[in-house]
Amino acid sequence: MSLEGLFTFSVWGYVGIALLLTHITIASVTIFLHRHQAHHALSLKPVVSHFFRFWLWLTTGIVTREWVAIHRKHHARCETEEDPHSPRVKGILTVLFGGYWLYRAESRNLETLTKFGHGTPDDWLEKHVYSAYPWLGILLMALIDLTLFGLPGLLIFVVQMIWIPFWAAGVINGLGHYLGYRGFETSDASTNIVPWGILIGGEELHNNHHAYAASARLSTKWWEIDLGWIYIRFLAICRLARVKRLAPRAFSHRGAQRIDSDTVRAVVSQRFYILKRYSQIVLRPALREARRNTDRMGRQLIRRAKKLMIREDIRPDVEASETIERVLQQDKTLATIYQFKQQLKEVWTRGAKGQPGRVERLQAWCAASEQSGIRALEEFAAFLRGYRLQNV
Numbered sequence: 001m002s003l004e005g006l007f008t009f010s011v012w013g014y015v016g017i018a019l020l021l022t023h024i025t026i027a028s029v030t031i032f033l034h035r036h037q038a039h040h041a042l043s044l045k046p047v048v049s050h051f052f053r054f055w056l057w058l059t060t061g062i063v064t065r066e067w068v069a070i071h072r073k074h075h076a077r078c079e080t081e082e083d084p085h086s087p088r089v090k091g092i093l094t095v096l097f098g099g100y101w102l103y104r105a106e107s108r109n110l111e112t113l114t115k116f117g118h119g120t121p122d123d124w125l126e127k128h129v130y131s132a133y134p135w136l137g138i139l140l141m142a143l144i145d146l147t148l149f150g151l152p153g154l155l156i157f158v159v160q161m162i163w164i165p166f167w168a169a170g171v172i173n174g175l176g177h178y179l180g181y182r183g184f185e186t187s188d189a190s191t192n193i194v195p196w197g198i199l200i201g202g203e204e205l206h207n208n209h210h211a212y213a214a215s216a217r218l219s220t221k222w223w224e225i226d227l228g229w230i231y232i233r234f235l236a237i238c239r240l241a242r243v244k245r246l247a248p249r250a251f252s253h254r255g256a257q258r259i260d261s262d263t264v265r266a267v268v269s270q271r272f273y274i275l276k277r278y279s280q281i282v283l284r285p286a287l288r289e290a291r292r293n294t295d296r297m298g299r300q301l302i303r304r305a306k307k308l309m310i311r312e313d314i315r316p317d318v319e320a321s322e323t324i325e326r327v328l329q330q331d332k333t334l335a336t337i338y339q340f341k342q343q344l345k346e347v348w349t350r351g352a353k354g355q356p357g358r359v360e361r362l363q364a365w366c367a368a369s370e371q372s373g374i375r376a377l378e379e380f381a382a383f384l385r386g387y388r389l390q391n392v
Contacts, residue, residue, distance in 0.1 A: 005150030014149065018156045022163040023201075025059045028052040029168060030201040030228040031235075037120055038068045041216035042232060045240045053121065057130045057137035058144075060164050065131070066107040069117030073106070074173075075213055076116070078188040079313065084112075085173040088189050092178050099169030167200050176206035183220060184211035184272035185279065185312040195224045202226035211272045212247035220247055249390045256386035259366060264358045266389045268348045272312075274384075278344065279310045282337055282376045290331040302327055309338060333374060340369060340377060 009017065032052035035041045044052075056062050070084050077083045084106040087095040095102065106112055121130075130137070141160065145153035171193070180191030190210035197204040197218060205218040205226060212220075219226035235241035248269045267274055287306055291299045305327040308320050316324065328335035347361045362384065369381035 005146065005153055006148050009149075009152075014152045014156060017149070018159045021059070021156065022160055024055060025160065025164060026167070026199075026201040026203075027228065027231055028055050028059075029062075029164060030203055031231060032056070033062070033064065033067050034071065034203070035216050035228070035232070037064055038071045039214050039245075040119075041214050041243070041245045042236075043242045043244060044235070048235060048240045049121075050125075053125075053130060054137075057134065058141040059137075059160050061134035061138045062164075063107070063131050063134055064126070065113060065117040065120040068120050069113045069115070070103060070106045072116040073112050075210070078190075078210070079177075085169070086189075087174050087178050092174055095174035095177075096170045099173050100165035102173075103165075103169050168203070172200060172203050172206060176203075180207070182207045183276065184208065185275035185310075186210045186272050187312050189313040192224075195221070197224070197226045197228065201231075202228035208247075214245045215247040216243045217246055250387055251390050252383050253386035253388060254382070259359060259363045259385055261355045261359060262389070263385065263387055264347070264355060264362055266387045267362060267384060268358070269389065270387070271345075271348050275312060275341075275345070277383075278341055278380060282380050283310060283341060285376060286331075286334045286337045290327070290334045294330060298330055301330075336372060336374060337377065340365070340372070343368075 031042075032044065032049065033056070036044050036049070053064065056064075073082070074084055074086075079086050079088050081089060083089060085095050085099055085102045090102065120126075138161070142154075142157045145157040145160075147153070149156060175193050176191060177189045178191065180193040181195075182191055184207055186207065188210055190207040192207045193204045195205070202218045202225075203209075205220075205224060208218050208220050208224070209215075216232055217226055217229040218224075219229060232241055232243065236243055248266075250266045250270050250273075287302060287309070291302050294302070301323065305323050308314055308316055308324055309327075314320070324338075328338060343365055347358055347365060350361070366381040366385055369377040372378070
């Protein structure tokens with residue numbers, strides 16, 4: 001085998017080849033493993049599905065059943081001791097730089113595979129090749145890289161081997177629950193790392209995904225870019241894929257007065273966005289006003305309580321609860337607004353006799369908000385009265 005390989009390129013040529021090969025792997029993970037297999041958000045024609053399986057066998061050695069089971073368990077047990085890779089539990093550095101080893105440890109948990117790994121490929125190829133010899137694909141990839149590119153092919157192979165463990169197991173599972181912005185106030189710590197999901201195929205929009213896990217599209221705002229979704233749309237145009245589920249879209253019809261089951265359906269389906277919007281236009285302004293109306297000690301107390309009162313993923317302990325209570329005692333308006341937030345959540349969390357019970361609770365909440373004398377609450381109630389889902 002020649003050290004120069006069958007093809008010779010410039011340094012930037014080899015860099016481009018490495019980026020192209022790793023990007024195909026990223027696309028395989030986000031389209032096939034994540035959106036297709038784990039969440040059934042789309043269906044794929046067999047030729048496309050088999051290509052992705054083969055490519056992942058070559059470049060990662062990932063066993064579909066293991067990956068799917070671990071990811072589903074992450075959603076089901078998010079931010080708890082049973083979460084396979086929560087930085088809140090295991091520490092950000094452990095997940096960021098040791099995500100691969102956390103994955104390998106969980107892949108040996110037979111209970112996880114049995115409970116969460118259902119519905120994945122179980123054909124002859126899976127049983128006798130991909131799952132039986134995951135290392136064989138990696139060895140074959142190394143030989144292909146060396147044959148085609150010679151010694152530089154070895155560097156390309158190394159990049160291929162560390163790409164998914166770092167970006168997927170480390171960055172997405174780590175930074176995607178540690179820093180970034182939140183478009184939805186989910187009960188987990190997920191974040192959108194950046195709004196441009198290009199480098200990791202759209203997986204950067206991790207908070208959006210946790211809000212609507214079964215959606216084939218991870219972008220929800222017009223300025224967010226989900227490259228994986230662009231690929232899916234191309235496959236759909238070529239009739240190689242079919243989108244099954246998307247995140248719901250909603251709008252508010254100003255001036256509407258009647259709250260019915262359609263209103264409640266929209267509010268419940270968009271509850272994470274509703275909570276985010278409530279914090280933005282009702283709670284945050286009240287916190288700013290409370291800070292202006294208190295002394296230095298009061299401002300420090302509000303600063304400590306702000307995140308506790310806004311973030312839905314934080315479960316206050318005794319000390320945190322006491323901090324919130326002290327803040328509410330010093331500002332009556334803020335206390336009312338915070339109380340209304342808790343009551344709003346009861347529209348979808350408290351048991352009710354079917355949809356009519358939720359309709360009654362939302363009607364009562366809007367009526368009480370409109371009688372509160374707090375303009376922000378009154379405007380938010382008007383916003384909810386006109387809330388409806390739109391076709392996507």
